[in-house]
Amino acid sequence: MKIDILTLFPEIALAPLSDSIIQRARGAGLVEVRGHNLRDWSEDKHRRVDDSPCGGGPGMVLQPGTLHAAIMALKKHNTRVILMTPQGAPLKQARVRELSAETHLLIVCGHYEGIDHRIVETLIDEEISIGDYVLTNGALAAAVLCDAVIRLLPGALGDSQSAVEESFSDPNLLEAPCYTRPIDFMGMKVPEVLLSGNHAKIEAWREERALERTRQNRPDLSENA
Numbered sequence: 001m002k003i004d005i006l007t008l009f010p011e012i013a014l015a016p017l018s019d020s021i022i023q024r025a026r027g028a029g030l031v032e033v034r035g036h037n038l039r040d041w042s043e044d045k046h047r048r049v050d051d052s053p054c055g056g057g058p059g060m061v062l063q064p065g066t067l068h069a070a071i072m073a074l075k076k077h078n079t080r081v082i083l084m085t086p087q088g089a090p091l092k093q094a095r096v097r098e099l100s101a102e103t104h105l106l107i108v109c110g111h112y113e114g115i116d117h118r119i120v121e122t123l124i125d126e127e128i129s130i131g132d133y134v135l136t137n138g139a140l141a142a143a144v145l146c147d148a149v150i151r152l153l154p155g156a157l158g159d160s161q162s163a164v165e166e167s168f169s170d171p172n173l174l175e176a177p178c179y180t181r182p183i184d185f186m187g188m189k190v191p192e193v194l195l196s197g198n199h200a201k202i203e204a205w206r207e208e209r210a211l212e213r214t215r216q217n218r219p220d221l222s223e224n225a
């Protein structure tokens with residue numbers, strides 16, 4: 001898989017992808033990630049890429065010319081072009097799984113008020129939001145999307161099971177709580193069933209606790225759990 005990230009802040013997008021599991025996946029050649037500075041396509045002598053919104057209002061809008069030139073230069077016949085924006089569809093694990101099967105992602109990061117809508121209409125395949133809050137720019141959101149996608153590439157996770165038995169493998173269920181040694185920590189004991197060796201009982205306990213946790217933390221999901 002190849003991922004190109006188009007942003008005003010390539011360092012912000014790449015920093016979280018330069019360590020640990022994701023860096024290992026990159027080192028092993030499972031994915032090639034490159035950051036590109038949008039300003040490199042600006043034709044302005046001051047490398048300007050934005051202007052004020054038509055119709056007035058605060059902030060600045062990324063201009064279509066620079067975005068068009070950059071996207072056309074980076075896009076290939078098999079590219080999925082994604083815009084990171086709080087106006088996008090909320091990212092879910094099922095979509096992450098589908099995107100991990102793509103050959104080439106071009107992730108465009110918004111900034112300020114957003115990007116000129118003519119680019120959204122003509123060159124963007126899909127708009128994605130990582131949550132109902134607003135970040136200062138899309139570079140962090142791009143890093144979140146890349147992390148979620150790359151960890152699902154075959155070989156990225158040490159134990160391939162860990163991607164199967166986790167929260168949102170079932171989209172309406174969180175994972176059960178987990179424990180490790182010591183068995184007694186400050187007087188708090190690991191639930192006995194987990195030490196019983198009875199796998200059927202452990203499975204039933206985990207299912208029950210997963211439901212309980214979903215009801216507590218995500219009442220919106222638990223209606224469907």
Ligand code: ADE
Nearest residue numbers: 084085086129130135141
């Ligand atoms: N850019 C700013 N906020 C964002 C969000 N919540 N999701 C995706 N991109 C963003």
